[in-house]
Amino acid sequence: MSTMNMNGNDNDTSYRYKMPVFKVTVAGKGNGVYTIFNNIDDISKSLNHPTEVIMKYLAIVSGSSYIQARETITGPHDPAELKEFIMEYNKYLVFCSKCNIPETVPGLSGSKKNPTLQFCCSACKNTTEAKSVNKRIDKGIDIIIKYLKAGGEWKIHKANCVKQEIEPDGADQTEQSDESSNLVLPSAQERANPFNFLK
C-alpha cells in the first residue's frame, strides 16, 4: 500500500504518521462523471475520522456533491487535488495544534443550540477549540458538528483519549441547564466521545 505523510511533507522519510494515497476511479460520461473512492475506508481509519465526514468534506470543498449510497462524489477528481484538500483538513481538524500529533478526538461543548467543536489530544491531553481559518475549514467544522449532533459514532482505532471535563463559557451555562432535561445521549456516542456530550 503506498502511503503519504499525514503532515504533507513527504521529504521526511522518518515521519511516523502516514496515510494511504488516494486510489480513485473516474467513471461516467459527460455531466454524469463521478469519482469512485476505492480506499476511502482505509483513509478514514488512518485519520480516525468517519468516512461520511471525510467524503462530505471532499465533496463540499471541491464544489461537488457526495453520493453516499455509492461512496462517490460528482465530477472528476485526481489524487493530487484530493491530497491538497486532505492535508489542509489534517492540519486544522486532525492534528493537535499544541503537539502536532494526529491523535485528537473531537467533541462538542457549550449549548445544545450552538455548540462549539473542541479537540482533545490523546497524546498531550491538550483541549483546543476548532479555529476558523478559512471557508473550507469552516465547512469541515460544520460537517463534524452536524455529525456529532446527530449522534454519529466516532470510532478511534489507535488513540485512547482520557475523558475530560470541558468548562463551558459562562454565557452558556444557563442555557445548558435549561436544555439538559430532554436530551437523550446515544450510548455509542457517549462511549466514543471523551467529552460530556452536550450537557
Ligand SMILES: [Zn+2]
Ligand atoms: Zn497534543
